[in-house]
Amino acid sequence: xxxxxxxxxxxxxxxxxxxxxxxxxxxxxxxxxxxxxxxxxxxxxxxxxxxxxxxxxxxxxxxxxxxxxxxxxxxxxxxxxxxxxxxxxxxxxxxxxxxxxxxxxxxxxxxxxxxxxxxxxxxxxxxxxxxxxxxxxxxxxxxxxxxxxxxxxxxxxxxxxxxxxxxxxxxxxxxxxxxxxxxxxxxxxxxxxxxxxxxxxxxxxxxxxxxxxxxxxxxxxxxxxxxxxxxxxxxxxxxxxxxxxxxxxxxxxxxxxxxxxxxxxxxxxxxxxxxxxxxxxxxxxxxxxxxxxxxxxxxxxxxxxxxxxxxxxxxxxxxxxxxxxxxxxxxxxxxxxxxxxxxxxxxxxxxxxxxxxxxxxxxxxxxxxxxxxxxxxxxxxxxxxxxxxxxxxxxxxxxxxxxxxxxxxxxxxxxxxxxxxxxxxxxxxxxxxxxxxxxxxxxxxxxxxxxxxxxxxxxxxxxxxxxxxxxxxxxxxxxxxxxxxxxxxxxxxxxxxxxxxxxxxxxxxxxxxxxxxxxxxxxxxxxxxxxxxxxxxxxxxxxxxxxxxxxxxxxxxxxxxxxxxxxxxxxxxxxxxxxxxxxxxxxxxxxx
Amino acid sequence: xxxxxxxxxxxxxxxxxxxxxxxxxxxxxxxxxxxxxxxxxxxxxxxxxxxxxxxxxxxxxxxxxxxxxxxxxxxxxxxxxxxxxxxxxxxxxxxxxxxxxxxxxxxxxxxxxxxxxxxxxxxxxxxxxxxxxxxxxxxxxxxxxxxxxxxxxxxxxxxxxxxxxxxxxxxxxxxxxxxxxxxxxxxxxxxxxxxxxxxxxxxxxxxxxxxx
Ligand SMILES: Cc1cc2nc3c(=O)[nH]c(=O)nc-3n(C[C@H](O)[C@H](O)[C@H](O)COP(=O)(O)OP(=O)(O)OC[C@H]3O[C@@H](n4cnc5c(N)ncnc54)[C@H](O)[C@@H]3O)c2cc1C
Ligand code: SF4
Numbered sequence: 001x002x003x004x005x006x007x008x009x010x011x012x013x014x015x016x017x018x019x020x021x022x023x024x025x026x027x028x029x030x031x032x033x034x035x036x037x038x039x040x041x042x043x044x045x046x047x048x049x050x051x052x053x054x055x056x057x058x059x060x061x062x063x064x065x066x067x068x069x070x071x072x073x074x075x076x077x078x079x080x081x082x083x084x085x086x087x088x089x090x091x092x093x094x095x096x097x098x099x100x101x102x103x104x105x106x107x108x109x110x111x112x113x114x115x116x117x118x119x120x121x122x123x124x125x126x127x128x129x130x131x132x133x134x135x136x137x138x139x140x141x142x143x144x145x146x147x148x149x150x151x152x153x154x155x156x157x158x159x160x161x162x163x164x165x166x167x168x169x170x171x172x173x174x175x176x177x178x179x180x181x182x183x184x185x186x187x188x189x190x191x192x193x194x195x196x197x198x199x200x201x202x203x204x205x206x207x208x209x210x211x212x213x214x215x216x217x218x219x220x221x222x223x224x225x226x227x228x229x230x231x232x233x234x235x236x237x238x239x240x241x242x243x244x245x246x247x248x249x250x251x252x253x254x255x256x257x258x259x260x261x262x263x264x265x266x267x268x269x270x271x272x273x274x275x276x277x278x279x280x281x282x283x284x285x286x287x288x289x290x291x292x293x294x295x296x297x298x299x300x301x302x303x304x305x306x307x308x309x310x311x312x313x314x315x316x317x318x319x320x321x322x323x324x325x326x327x328x329x330x331x332x333x334x335x336x337x338x339x340x341x342x343x344x345x346x347x348x349x350x351x352x353x354x355x356x357x358x359x360x361x362x363x364x365x366x367x368x369x370x371x372x373x374x375x376x377x378x379x380x381x382x383x384x385x386x387x388x389x390x391x392x393x394x395x396x397x398x399x400x401x402x403x404x405x406x407x408x409x410x411x412x413x414x415x416x417x418x419x420x421x422x423x424x425x426x427x428x429x430x431x432x433x434x435x436x437x438x439x440x441x442x443x444x445x446x447x448x449x450x451x452x453x454x455x456x457x458x459x460x461x462x463x464x465x466x467x468x469x470x471x472x473x474x475x476x477x478x479x480x481x482x483x484x485x486x487x488x489x490x491x492x493x494x495x496x497x498x499x500x501x502x503x504x505x506x507x508x509x510x511x512x513x514x515x516x517x518x519x520x521x522x523x524x525x526x527x528x529x530x531x532x533x534x535x536x537x538x539x540x541x542x543x544x545x546x547x548x549x550x551x552x553x554x555x556x557x558x559x560x561x562x563x564x565x566x567x568x569x570x571x572x573x574x575x576x577x578x579x580x581x582x583x584x585x586x587x588x589x590x591x592x
Numbered sequence: 593x594x595x596x597x598x599x600x601x602x603x604x605x606x607x608x609x610x611x612x613x614x615x616x617x618x619x620x621x622x623x624x625x626x627x628x629x630x631x632x633x634x635x636x637x638x639x640x641x642x643x644x645x646x647x648x649x650x651x652x653x654x655x656x657x658x659x660x661x662x663x664x665x666x667x668x669x670x671x672x673x674x675x676x677x678x679x680x681x682x683x684x685x686x687x688x689x690x691x692x693x694x695x696x697x698x699x700x701x702x703x704x705x706x707x708x709x710x711x712x713x714x715x716x717x718x719x720x721x722x723x724x725x726x727x728x729x730x731x732x733x734x735x736x737x738x739x740x741x742x743x744x745x746x747x748x749x750x751x752x753x754x755x756x757x758x759x760x761x762x763x764x765x766x767x768x769x770x771x772x773x774x775x776x777x778x779x780x781x782x783x784x785x786x787x788x789x790x791x792x793x794x795x796x797x798x799x800x801x802x803x804x
Contacts, residue, residue, distance in 0.1 A: 048776065049774050049776070049796045050796065052774040052776045052796065053753075053754050053756070053774075053796060054752075054753060054754070055749060055753035055754060055757055059749060059753075060656075060658055060663065061663070066663070067663065067664060067665040068662055068663060068664060068665055068666065070665075071665040074677055074678075075677065076674075076676070076677075081671070081673065082677075083671060083673045083677045083678070083680055084665050084667070084680070085665070085678060086664050086665045086666070086678060086679050086680065087663070087664045087665075087678065087679055089678060192782045192783050193783065194782055194783075195783075195784075195785045195786065198783075198785055233779075235776075235777045235778060235779040236778040236779065236781075236782050237776035237777060237778065238776065238778065239776055246776070358786075359786045360786060360787060360788040360789065362781070362788070362789045364771055364772065364789075365778040365781060365782065365789070403752075403771070404752035404765070404766065404769055404771050405748060405749050405752045405753060408748040408751070408752055409745070409748065418744070419631045419632065419720075419744055419747075420630065420631060420632075420633065420717055420720075421633065421635070421717075423632075424632070424633075424635060424637040424638060424768070425635075425637050427769070428637050428638065428768050428769055431769045431770065431771070432769070432770050432788065432789075456669065457667065457669075458667070460667075509674075509676050510676070511676040512676065512677055512678045513675075513676065513678050513679075
């Protein structure tokens with residue numbers, strides 16, 4: 001077998017893997033990065049006009065995971081047989097260099113500080129009985145103050161546009177009044193409001209909410225980041241979510257970090273390298289490196305390394321841990337073990353509004369990270385006491401560019417014909433006048449929502465698929481319904497001729513066929529207690545201390561915000577600890 | 593003639609000339625043409641599926657990696673489950689069409705004594721409506737409603753995708769909606785609040801809509 005050697009091996013070339021690679025290179029380590037998908041660059045995949053193609057992009061999923069080789073199985077309940085996720089639907093994992101960071105939308109949040117200690121906060125405010133039976137509510141074990149420098153660093157690398165509210169405790173702008181204090185402004189001013197965001201902003205303000213510009217990793221002007229990467233101003237091209245940005249305006253690992261790495265002789269990127277497992281010693285206490293399959297030669301290759309970084313994305317990280325024997329697998333029946341525990345998602349529903357015929361929303365104009373939001377019903381920003389649920393949702397207009405194929409399946413709304421006579425009328429009359437408002441909410445963790453290995457189905461390499469056991473729970477459905485009901489006053493104020501509120505229905509099952517979000521989380525969470533977390537507060541495996549697992553797998557519950565800002569901050573936070581402490585004396589950073 | 597103009601004319605000749613399906617048999621093609629038109633009929637709002645060459649789009653899609661099922665996880669075993677856990681049949685899209693059309697034709701002959709394409713419009717609508725609502729199997733475990741949804745989704749794709757793929761002839765699907773196509777630059781239009789976007793549709797190959 002071929003053997004390669006490096007100080008560190010990094011699995012995955014998305015944000016998590018790219019940030020860790022850069023940091024470890026700065027610390028002087030030689031780094032090999034392994035990515036199972038093809039090499040990708042904006043100059044090729046993003047080139048205009050070929051990339052401006054809805055069918056190839058968002059519909060046939062050009063830049064996403066190739067399910068023909070490996071997928072997951074899914075079931076709603078533990079007593080059900082899980083079945084393969086055979087074609088992409090509810091979530092769209094990335095693949096290829098840059099991962100999902102090449103084609104994400106760009107909404108770039110920090111975190112609501114209360115969410116980091118949600119268990120402690122809920123219990124302090126509402127008492128222990130407020131937490132329903134079967135809910136695994138947990139704290140992250142890290143505070144906003146500790147993470148702040150790393151949020152700041154990530155924004156500077158991403159070239160994030162936004163409007164601050166408070167800097168060093170002083171109110172400085174019209175940003176989100178619920179957001180915590182920052183150490184510095186955003187690198188770029190907020191993007192302009194498109195028409196529908198402007199309508200939402202005005203209406204939300206008039207009904208007494210607190211609208212703010214979404215922080216966006218879509219550049220509002222020219223920008224050069226600390227690594228020397230250059231971004232151009234976003235032109236609201238509307239081919240954003242699911243597309244590589246031909247304008248070099250949307251932050252991606254490919255544009256914002258990898259150019260610096262690719263010139264560096266101590267860094268080596270190997271694409272089409274499918275990592276099969278992390279190789280452990282016989283006691284399963286130390287990793288020797290990883291084994292990958294070279295997809296071109298079909299030969300296995302070993303990479304020996306003193307440090308192993310998993311940045312393969314949330315559930316792929318968990319899959320690799322389970323395949324390799326890192327940490328104790330979660331056993332839902334016994335409610336023991338940690339790897340696979342607390343698998344979470346988000347509750348997302350879309351409401352629609354239609355403006356009069358003489359007002360054009362032109363919803364094909366837009367940018368993935370831009371828009372206007374309110375946080376009045378997110379996190380702990382409102383009183384949950386009377387409602388009896390935990391969690392919340394930001395609500396927003398985030399017009400990323402609504403193109404005709406996607407819009408046609410919705411047509412003229414719920415009551416309009418879906419086809420045949422009347423369909424075209426309803427669709428043509430509404431396409432340029434419609435718009436959407438999303439409730440993008442949290443999702444708590446439960447004893448019966450988890451990841452493990454499937455007993456039946458295998459991937460193209462002969463390894464068991466990962467199995468997801470997941471359904472909506474009453475707490476989250478009620479949260480979603482409450483928050484969506486709070487959209488109604490905005491709808492009434494907008495001047496819409498018609499609106500439809502989109503809510504989860506009581507008892508509704510998770511449906512794998514329709515896109516919701518790729519904001520999956522948990523499964524290998526961070527925390528202070530090794531019996532309820534797979535990773536310590538530095539995202540280091542409790543069991544195999546030379547393995548760090550970077551990604552939204554670390555979130556103990558699904559938050560209302562989009563995850564990538566938090567993933568990037570956690571990546572820099574973990575890297576900082578590796579650089580300043582771990583490398584001096586490799587071993588557990590927290591005693592277990 | 594060479595250059596861009598020559599290229600445009602060559603594309604136009606391909607676009608407007610008669611089309612011989614590469615995947616569908618003549619009988620299947622009659623079904624596809626009639627069913628697409630029934631789903632997306634020509635009317636006062638704009639062109640129908642035939643005008644937009646939607647059937648040609650679907651025929652070409654059958655010979656893509658997607659049509660051959662190469663984008664899907666197609667490993668055995670194949671087991672039935674609740675609809676919300678997604679597609680579980682061993683049929684790639686092109687096999688799904690072949691099986692679905694055969695089953696639909698059998699249904700039409702049995703129920704109405706004729707092939708789908710020979711039924712009057714009202715009966716065609718009634719047949720498609722019953723497929724839409726009906727989870728009964730057409731054949732090989734393929735529910736009629738599943739075949740219907742695939743056909744509807746691909747018809748809409750054919751009407752509204754870039755003309756590159758053989759449908760949306762002369763961008764008329766986009767013109768009907770007022771969608772500008774591959775412009776992808778709205779720098780000076782972001783904060784124009786309320787008026788219609790003024791520029792017409794363009795395609796990836798540079799074709800512009802009539803009057804744009
Ligand atoms: C359409 C879309 C829009 C989104 N919009 C937003 C947004 O607006 N805001 C936001 O915060 N988030 C958004 N996200 C989520 C965001 O893309 C992810 O949170 C983020 O990219 C995750 O980064 P990552 O590095 O953890 O994983 P990824 O980017 O998924 O990278 C992991 C890489 O590892 C590779 N890999 C996996 N397994 C193996 C293996 N065994 N061997 C080798 N390589 C492997 C994968 O191929 C992949 O390239 C969006 C996602 C999608 C799909
Ligand atoms: S909307 Fe802006 S950031 Fe998004 S792809 Fe287009 S130019 Fe890039």
